[in-house]
Amino acid sequence: MLGGNKEPAVTEEQVLNALRKVIDPDLGRDVVSLGMIKDLKIDGGTVSFTFELTTPACPLKDQLTKSVHDAVAAVPGVKSVKVKQSAQVKEDARIELKLNAPIRNVIAVSSGKGGVGKSTVAVNLAIALARWGAKVGILDADIYGPNVNIMLGVSGTPMVENKKLVPLRAYGLQVMSIGFLVPPGEALLWRGALLHSAVKQFLEDVAWEEMDYLVVDMPPGTGDTHLSLAQLIPVTGGVVVTTPQTVALADSTRATAAFKKLKVPVLGIIENMAGDIFGQGGGELAAQKLQVPFLGRIPLDPAVRIGGDTGQPILVSNPESETAKVFLDLASKIAMELSKLNVERPEPSKEERMANMKLNIGPGVGTH
Ligand SMILES: Nc1ncnc2c1ncn2[C@@H]1O[C@H](COP(=O)(O)OP(=O)(O)OP(=O)(O)O)[C@@H](O)[C@H]1O
Ligand SMILES: [Mg+2]
Incomplete structure (x- = not known):
């Protein structure tokens, strides 16, 4: 305390009001109502908080962080602002309810x-999302x-392990494929019930x-x-x-029609x-006609095919190439579309939670 010329203390309300003016352009809402401001502390003229993004793949993360910083810095009496940037991917709450697996989207x-x-x-796309963190x-x-x-x-x-298959790993991804389990060609005749149970197992x-x-x-x-997948798990986006x-x-x-029929939101079209x-x-024309977002255009690039053939996807073999950047950009757009859907979707109701609890207990309970 310096004593003497007292300045009015900065209040939490002042800081939050200033932050409410910062709108996340992708999500179309202010950062306070989106729950992006965490651990707000005010100590005299020093304000510190964590700015939590809805995905690490947010393309505007540094720009947005600067905006929240500057908004708080402009509050009268604020001498310094410490912003810690972090990310917590918004989850599709329906998945855990239905599947009891720690999958957010x-x-x-x-x-x-x-x-x-x-x-x-x-x-x-998977590697690009992982590259974003x-x-x-x-x-x-x-x-x-x-x-x-x-x-x-x-x-x-x-x-x-514990009667469950442990995914293999590649380039930081958890990977599961029928290719690990049956010799090539063996599953060719699977249809209907067998196919459904394979997807269910996965x-x-x-x-x-x-x-x-x-x-x-x-x-x-x-x-x-498609039908099996949509029946077994809420697909956040297609x-x-x-x-x-x-x-x-x-x-x-x-x-697009197939996704819509299965009530899977279409995130967009990639050319x-x-x-x-x-x-x-x-x-792009198809996206316009179908009124879904156009997510981007991937060039015909021999390095993409070679990457696929050799088990070294272009994001690994040529991470600095223009094509790799296109994938990073696509990943980011997709992540933002998912954030948007999850922010807008109402929380599962009590009834939905209850209904699922019964499902998880398994059939037979309470029926006799
Ligand atoms: N942008 C690209 N540039 C060059 N080659 C590409 C590109 N995209 C895909 N390919 C190549 O085209 C072939 C088909 O691609 P891919 O196997 O990914 O298609 P798919 O839609 O999954 O096929 P399927 O319907 O059989 O599952 C592969 O050899 C792949 O390496
Ligand atoms: Mg394929």
Whole structure:
């Protein structure tokens, strides 16, 4: 205390009021109501707090941190501001309710037809999210033609602990693929019930560790696996991959319609393999027509294919390349779309929680 010329003490209310004027441009709300201000301490003219982002993949994180800093610094009587930046990924609360697994978000990567680059996008998106600092897993749900394992260069048989399969690891990701469990081609005839139980096992009988994002690589088309996945787990958002050609519209329409039918929010469309040969624009046009966000355009780049073939995705083999940056940018957009959905979704009601508690106890209880 210096005594003498007393300045009015800075109040918490003044600081919060100043912070309420800072709007997160992606989420469209102020940082206080979004719960992003933690551990606020005021000590004379020194204000300190933690600024908690809804995802480490927030593209504007430094700019936003500066905005909250400056907003508080402008409050009369504030001499210094200490902001600690952190991130806590917003969760889709429905997942834990339904699955009892520590997964905050599920992203399904889909397309209307085969060979457009779903697996490539899924793998690089997962690594990109991890590069941003998130905890990420990838599930290869292409039971008929698994290749996430190949693209990540990971093989082996998962260990079993407490009756659960332990995911393998690659580039910091938790990885699970039917490719680890059955010889190539064996699952080709699986349909209906068998397929459903395989997907169920992948979700329920895997010892998934805590993760912010589970990326699911879907099989081509819009068939049984989609239905099973959506029945077994709340899918937070779906991403549609398409090509630059004009047929992209028809393909994206199918994939988007399938997600909508299953009540999976469509995060947007990615146009893959853009370039001289295939041109560009089909994906963007499809996004406009279907009124879903256009997430971005990945160039046709031989390094992408080589990366997939050699088990070293481009984000690993050429992390500084333009194409790698495109994936980082896509990851960030997707993470923000998920944050938006989770911020806007009402908390599960008491009834929903109760209903699920009964489900978790298992059938039979209380029925006799
Ligand atoms: N942007 C790109 N540039 C160059 N090659 C690419 C690009 N995207 C994907 N590829 C290549 O195209 C082929 C098909 O990609 P991928 O296997 O990811 O497609 P998919 O949609 O998952 O196929 P499927 O429907 O069979 O599961 C692969 O050889 C992959 O390396
Ligand atoms: Mg694939």
